[in-house]
Amino acid sequence: MTPSILEKIKSIVGTKNYSDSIEDKICYSYDGTPILNTKPEAIVFPENEEQISQLMHLANQEKFAIVPRGAGTGLSGGSVPTENSIVLVMTKWKNIIEIDEANLTALVEPGVITAQLQKEVEKRNLFYPPDPGSMNVCTIGGNVAENAGGLRGLKYGVTKNYLLGLEMVLPNGELLKTGGKNMKDVAGYNLRDFIVGSEGTLGVFTKILLKLVPKPTDSVTMLAYFDKLIDSAKAVSDIVANRITPCMIEFLDNTTINCVEEYTKIGLPINSEAILLIEVDGRGSSVKEDAETVLNILKKNNASNVQSTSDEAESIILKTARRSAFSALARRRPTTILEDITVPRSELAIMIEKVQEASKKYDVMIGNFGHAGDGNLHPTCLTDERDNNEINKAHLAIDFIFNEAIKLGGTITGEHGIGLAKKNYLEQVAGIPGIEFMKKIKAAIDPNNILNPDKIFSMKPRCEGSLPNKQNQIGEFTHSHNH
Amino acid sequence: MTPSILEKIKSIVGTKNYSDSIEDKICYSYDGTPILNTKPEAIVFPENEEQISQLMHLANQEKFAIVPRGAGTGLSGGSVPTENSIVLVMTKWKNIIEIDEANLTALVEPGVITAQLQKEVEKRNLFYPPDPGSMNVCTIGGNVAENAGGLRGLKYGVTKNYLLGLEMVLPNGELLKTGGKNMKDVAGYNLRDFIVGSEGTLGVFTKILLKLVPKPTDSVTMLAYFDKLIDSAKAVSDIVANRITPCMIEFLDNTTINCVEEYTKIGLPINSEAILLIEVDGRGSSVKEDAETVLNILKKNNASNVQSTSDEAESIILKTARRSAFSALARRRPTTILEDITVPRSELAIMIEKVQEASKKYDVMIGNFGHAGDGNLHPTCLTDERDNNEINKAHLAIDFIFNEAIKLGGTITGEHGIGLAKKNYLEQVAGIPGIEFMKKIKAAIDPNNILNPDKIFSMKPRCEGSLPNKQNQIGEFTHSHNH
Numbered sequence: 001m002t003p004s005i006l007e008k009i010k011s012i013v014g015t016k017n018y019s020d021s022i023e024d025k026i027c028y029s030y031d032g033t034p035i036l037n038t039k040p041e042a043i044v045f046p047e048n049e050e051q052i053s054q055l056m057h058l059a060n061q062e063k064f065a066i067v068p069r070g071a072g073t074g075l076s077g078g079s080v081p082t083e084n085s086i087v088l089v090m091t092k093w094k095n096i097i098e099i100d101e102a103n104l105t106a107l108v109e110p111g112v113i114t115a116q117l118q119k120e121v122e123k124r125n126l127f128y129p130p131d132p133g134s135m136n137v138c139t140i141g142g143n144v145a146e147n148a149g150g151l152r153g154l155k156y157g158v159t160k161n162y163l164l165g166l167e168m169v170l171p172n173g174e175l176l177k178t179g180g181k182n183m184k185d186v187a188g189y190n191l192r193d194f195i196v197g198s199e200g201t202l203g204v205f206t207k208i209l210l211k212l213v214p215k216p217t218d219s220v221t222m223l224a225y226f227d228k229l230i231d232s233a234k235a236v237s238d239i240v241a242n243r244i245t246p247c248m249i250e251f252l253d254n255t256t257i258n259c260v261e262e263y264t265k266i267g268l269p270i271n272s273e274a275i276l277l278i279e280v281d282g283r284g285s286s287v288k289e290d291a292e293t294v295l296n297i298l299k300k301n302n303a304s305n306v307q308s309t310s311d312e313a314e315s316i317i318l319k320t321a322r323r324s325a326f327s328a329l330a331r332r333r334p335t336t337i338l339e340d341i342t343v344p345r346s347e348l349a350i351m352i353e354k355v356q357e358a359s360k361k362y363d364v365m366i367g368n369f370g371h372a373g374d375g376n377l378h379p380t381c382l383t384d385e386r387d388n389n390e391i392n393k394a395h396l397a398i399d400f401i402f403n404e405a406i407k408l409g410g411t412i413t414g415e416h417g418i419g420l421a422k423k424n425y426l427e428q429v430a431g432i433p434g435i436e437f438m439k440k441i442k443a444a445i446d447p448n449n450i451l452n453p454d455k456i457f458s459m460k461p462r463c464e465g466s467l468p469n470k471q472n473q474i475g476e477f478t479h480s481h482n483h
Numbered sequence: 484m485t486p487s488i489l490e491k492i493k494s495i496v497g498t499k500n501y502s503d504s505i506e507d508k509i510c511y512s513y514d515g516t517p518i519l520n521t522k523p524e525a526i527v528f529p530e531n532e533e534q535i536s537q538l539m540h541l542a543n544q545e546k547f548a549i550v551p552r553g554a555g556t557g558l559s560g561g562s563v564p565t566e567n568s569i570v571l572v573m574t575k576w577k578n579i580i581e582i583d584e585a586n587l588t589a590l591v592e593p594g595v596i597t598a599q600l601q602k603e604v605e606k607r608n609l610f611y612p613p614d615p616g617s618m619n620v621c622t623i624g625g626n627v628a629e630n631a632g633g634l635r636g637l638k639y640g641v642t643k644n645y646l647l648g649l650e651m652v653l654p655n656g657e658l659l660k661t662g663g664k665n666m667k668d669v670a671g672y673n674l675r676d677f678i679v680g681s682e683g684t685l686g687v688f689t690k691i692l693l694k695l696v697p698k699p700t701d702s703v704t705m706l707a708y709f710d711k712l713i714d715s716a717k718a719v720s721d722i723v724a725n726r727i728t729p730c731m732i733e734f735l736d737n738t739t740i741n742c743v744e745e746y747t748k749i750g751l752p753i754n755s756e757a758i759l760l761i762e763v764d765g766r767g768s769s770v771k772e773d774a775e776t777v778l779n780i781l782k783k784n785n786a787s788n789v790q791s792t793s794d795e796a797e798s799i800i801l802k803t804a805r806r807s808a809f810s811a812l813a814r815r816r817p818t819t820i821l822e823d824i825t826v827p828r829s830e831l832a833i834m835i836e837k838v839q840e841a842s843k844k845y846d847v848m849i850g851n852f853g854h855a856g857d858g859n860l861h862p863t864c865l866t867d868e869r870d871n872n873e874i875n876k877a878h879l880a881i882d883f884i885f886n887e888a889i890k891l892g893g894t895i896t897g898e899h900g901i902g903l904a905k906k907n908y909l910e911q912v913a914g915i916p917g918i919e920f921m922k923k924i925k926a927a928i929d930p931n932n933i934l935n936p937d938k939i940f941s942m943k944p945r946c947e948g949s950l951p952n953k954q955n956q957i958g959e960f961t962h963s964h965n966h
Contacts, residue, residue: 102720102829125726147669158667160676161644176916181827183857184641184897186630186680187905187912188939189921193643194677197669214726237585243608243697243766283726284769344664346585374666414667422670429670433659438672440927445920456671 001041001084005062009042009086012054017045028087031072031079032134034335035385036420040067040081045089049206053173055088059450060171067452068200070111070142073134075338076419078146078199082454088204090141096120097207103181104212105164110141110205114148117210127215129156132415133326141205147197149415151248151322154373155281156213158415160196165209168195170202171446179209199417200452202445219247219281220291221315224303225272229253232274233349235301236372239278240345242297244290249373250277250322253352255359256329256367256380260321263328268321272304276372277322279315322369326380329367333382335391339398341405342376342414354404355379362397364390376414403428418456426457484524484567488545492525492569495537500528511570514555514562515617517818518868519903523550523564528572532689536656538571542933543654550935551683553594553625556617558821559902561629561682565937571687573624579603580690586664587695588647593624593688597631600693610698612639615898616809624688630680632898634731634805637856638764639696641898643679648692651678653685654929662692682900683935685928702730702764703774704798707786708755712736715757716832718784719855722761723828725780727773732856733760733805736835738842739812739850739863743804746811751804755787759855760805762798805852809863812850816865820877824888825859825897837887838862845880847873859897886911901939909940 010018020042030037041064046052059066065085072079081087093109096117100106101124108117114135118128131150132138142148144166149158165179179185179192195202226232236249252260252275261268268275276298280290291308298306309315330336343351352368355377359366370377379401383394402412402425412418412425427435435457442449442459449459493501503525513520524547529535542549548568555562564570576592579600583589584607591600597618601611614633615621621631627649632641648662662668662675678685709715719732735743735758744751751758759781763773774791781789792798813819826834835851838860842849853860862884866877885895885908895901895908910918918940925932925942932942 100829102723103827104723105827147673149667153667160673170916170920174916174919176920177914178917180894181829181892182825182859182894182897183828184632184636184825184854184859185894185912186898186900187894187896188901188909188917189924190630190643190677190680191917191920193679194673196676197673214728240585240587245697282769284767284772286765286767286769289767342665342667344586345666346583346664371667376665376667409664411663411665411668411670413670414665415669417669418671426671429668431660433653433657434661434671434674436657437653437659437674437928441672441924444923444927 001064005064006042008058009044009055012058013044013046013051017047019043028069029081031074031077033075033077033080033419033421034337036077036080038081038083040085040087042086043089044086045092049169049175052088052169052204052206053175056169056171056173056450060448063448063450065450065453068145068204070139071113071134071137073138074142074146074419075340075416076413076421078417078419078452078455080420090204091139093206099124100181101126105181106210106212108140108208108210110139110208112140114138114140114143121212122215125215126212128162128210128212130159130162140208140210144196144205144208145198145200146415146417149371149376151250151371153371154249155245155247160193162211163192163196163208164211166192166195166205167207168203168205171451175206176203181209197417199419199455201442201455202451216281217283218287218310219279219315220287220308220310221318222278222291222294222298222306222308223318223321224276224278224298224306225269226274226276226302227272227304228302229273229352230349231302232276233352235276235298235303236348238297238301239294242293244280244293246294246373247279247281248277248371251275251370251372252321252325253368255365256325256369257321259332259367260324260328263331264320264324266320269305275321277319325367325369329380329382333365333384335383335385337381337383337394337398339379339381339401340376340413340416341379341401341410342374343405343408343410345375347408347410348372348375351377351405351408351410355401358397358400361400362393364393364397366397375410420455423457484547488547489525491541492527492538495541496527496529496534500530502526511552512564514557514560516558516560516563516902516904517820519560519563521564521566523568523570525569526572527569528575532652532658535571535652535687535689536658539652539654539656539933543931546931546933548933548936551628551687553622554596554617554620556621557625557629557902558823558899559896559904561900561902561935561938563903573687574622576689582607583664584609588664589693589695591623591691591693593622593691595623597621597623597626604695605698608698609695611645611693611695613642613645616806623691623693627679627688627691628681628683629898629900632854632859634733634854636854637732638728638730643676645694646675646679646691647694649675649678649688650690651686651688654934658689659686664692680900682902682938684925684938685934699764700766701770701793702762702798703770703791703793704760704762704801705774705777705781705789705791706801706804707759707761707781707789708752709757709759709785710755710787711785712756712835713832714785715759716835718759718781718786719831721780721784722777725776727763727776729777729856730762730764731760731854734758734852734855735804735808736851738848739808739852740804742815742850743807743811746814747803747807749803752788758804760802808850808852812863812865815848816867818866818868818874820864820866820881822862822881822884823859823896823899824862824884824893825857826888826891826893828858830891830893831855831858834860834888834891834893838884841880841883844883845876847876847880849880858893903938906940
């Protein structure tokens with residue numbers, strides 16, 4: 001990128017909103033993903049839609065890339081710069097523009113921090129449920145780009161379920177508005193739901209309209225220890241079979257329990273094979289009824305200890321183990337690789353065993369925890385990227401885990417996105433026709449491939465040496481019927 | 484279309500799966516939409532994915548159109564044939580392939596009738612909530628194509644909220660598989676949610692994987708009469724303000740009440756300005772608590788009579804008025820034009836008044852009913868398409884209603900789709916950048932425009948005489964901020 005192009009960029013956003021210092025380049029060269037980093041050519045903080053639009057025009061003209069960024073907490077490299085790119089930071093766009101209590105909507109700018117929005121709406125007895133682990137730091141824009149989930153996803157769903165409308169600047173510089181305050185709208189293609197989870201490759205959000213729900217008035221939080229992991233998995237199945245939908249069912253394995261206890265010293269049972277954190281919530285007396293049923297199921301499945309509370313402050317304490325899992329694991333070794341596989345719920349117990357198998361087979365320390373209720377686990381490799389032998393073993397273990405998840409009908413990412421980190425596995429999950437469909441859309445919307453290029457998939461053609469496999473590699477739902 | 488092309492089509496599907504008789508052409512020339520009809524060149528009933536794929540190849544080669552069709556109950560012309568087209572009927576694909584109780588999923592073929600699936604899963608204490616008015620006839624494939632809703636949408640959402648996976652034959656003949664039994668999956672673009680509501684323009688479904696939920700064990704159904712319409716609208720707002728989410732809040736106006744009473748003779752109050760049908764459901768005692776709160780709200784808002792039941796058989800009787808609204812209205816005049824506008828919930832009372840205004844202003848009989856809880860109304864014009872004067876007035880009334888809905892931040896279709904019937908209004912709701920985005924995708928996926936062409940939007944360029952309006956015609960969420 002020539003100095004004259006950088007000058008043009010600077011003149012679009014203004015000097016105070018531009019940096020190409022080496023310190024800033026280093027800071028913005030990485031996100032929350034271990035190992036991956038590339039320095040951008042510059043970092044910009046646009047002030048309005050017009051500036052973003054002009055940057056898109058310039059990028060198309062001069063063929064550089066634009067990498068959008070919120071708080072940079074992503075875990076798959078989605079905001080890691082690419083070669084010849086500028087980082088476009090949206091964190092200053094942090095107004096909560098409107099909370100509409102009659103229509104149960106919140107209109108926000110993309111830089112609003114998730115937890116900040118949650119606090120604001122809870123003052124009004126409303127609720128914005130998606131609670132990713134980084135919620136005290138991450139931004140709504142990033143949440144929409146990645147379709148972020150969280151602990152409450154089991155009952156309340158994920159970001160996609162709360163997105164009502166978007167305004168965004170497209171790669172061609174136009175401002176697209178889609179959706180609105182209507183609870184239902186089928187006018188034209190469902191652009192809004194398509195753009196959720198598109199990982200910054202189709203546009204830069206400038207306004208986000210979210211749905212809110214009534215705040216639950218009652219909840220019961222339970223923490224259960226299990227000597228045997230298989231009992232905890234059976235407890236999860238039994239809860240689902242009883243047709244109860246808890247707000248959350250979270251799981252921690254023995255490695256994670258030990259790391260958390262080292263960190264927090266809250267008296268966790270370091271010999272238990274598993275801990276389950278369960279919360280039921282809602283309004284009225286059925287909450288207590290459901291909690292009673294869950295407690296019986298936990299005891300029936302040999303829970304060695306169950307703590308239970310309907311007090312909010314105590315509930316926060318019970319959740320500490322789970323909420324500090326990642327931080328606790330990250331203390332152990334210099335490099336923490338957090339993965340995000342999801343399997344059909346029925347395969348959860350098998351997947352947990354496969355993670356243990358990977359750990360033994362490749363001699364890698366792996367703490368496993370996550371959203372047991374919806375089959376989404378976070379096997380976390382604790383390693384050291386500076387040691388080639390270690391990091392190779394970690395990658396082999398992760399590869400094994402991914403392949404086992406896919407064999408079970410699962411996916412390589414439930415919440416964190418493909419980004420850069422998981423591109424190699426996308427074909428096994430999405431299939432060639434699926435990826436071709438995605439590439440056609442990307443090519444149509446961003447013909448010069450200037451917006452967050454090479455994230456999710458590469459637009460470059462395959463190397464001649466590896467012919468595309470025309471057979472459908474991905475698992476069928478079932479065999480064909482004739483009619 | 485030449486005889487030789489028709490021969491090729493016949494040889495792909497086999498003689499028993501092919502017809503070009505005049506009787507069949509007439510039968511398949513229309514769907515549930517009044518007025519619109521075009522005879523196809525032929526009607527085919529493909530037996531498997533391979534035949535559909537071959538038809539796509541032939542269509543691309545010989546440049547004819549393929550119009551997919553389920554039960555043909557659509558209300559916007561989505562399965563009305565276009566010029567030089569064949570109708571591809573999927574009603575024979577009616578197997579429920581698998582109900583997975585561990586993962587709460589149902590795998591079905593697209594021709595399965597919605598109510599049939601519901602009965603099957605309810606035997607297992609499970610629930611597939613989307614309940615479009617045509618559910619005893621319509622097919623799951625059609626539901627997915629239109630993102631069908633229903634009475635239970637207020638609490639349970641619509642078809643999109645239940646779609647986990649799809650297999651479909653693309654316009655290029657390839658078989659795409661997307662999604663699966665995972666509760667969460669962010670691997671690549673969200674194709675599945677994009678294809679919901681794409682009205683048969685992007686592919687032909689061959690398998691559909693749906694999410695199920697636990698069946699509610701308790702419910703209370705209430706029917707309330709209101710002398711004054713404004714009181715019923717206030718009751719709806721108060722219920723929402725009390726943070727209760729009923730399963731449904733349905734509304735009938737005086738015209739509809741009278742038509743239904745004529746038809747059913749069940750003793751409805753023909754002088755009431757409005758009836759509300761409300762159901763609360765769930766598990767446990769909070770259902771009764773919520774019902775109590777709702778009853779108090781209804782009385783506080785001057786409901787002249789409230790019937791209430793928790794018995795299933797009685798509940799069906801209370802729902803009769805609402806479930807027979809469309810059929811009752813359709814008896815009155817030769818032509819029944821059912822519209823589907825949605826406005827933000829806060830604008831409901833105003834919109835109801837605007838419909839009344841349209842009826843008076845254009846001297847058209849309009850029965851209004853619908854999903855008051857989510858702002859989705861079905862103003863229904865009763866007219867006679869054979870009388871030019873009448874039908875012109877009806878179209879003027881509908882145009883007025885659409886424009887008023889859009890002014891209130893609403894949309895022209897909450898459930899029925901754009902199809903052919905509402906293409907002229909799409910730009911006002913989706914905006915030019917939005918429609919351009921959609922067209923780019925359609926062009927990328929179906930470059931020869933062979934699959935259900937001219938539905939939702941036209942791929943033909945605008946006439947020279949009317950220049951595109953570059954300004955954003957659609958309402959802003961709000962004004963820009965500088966940062």
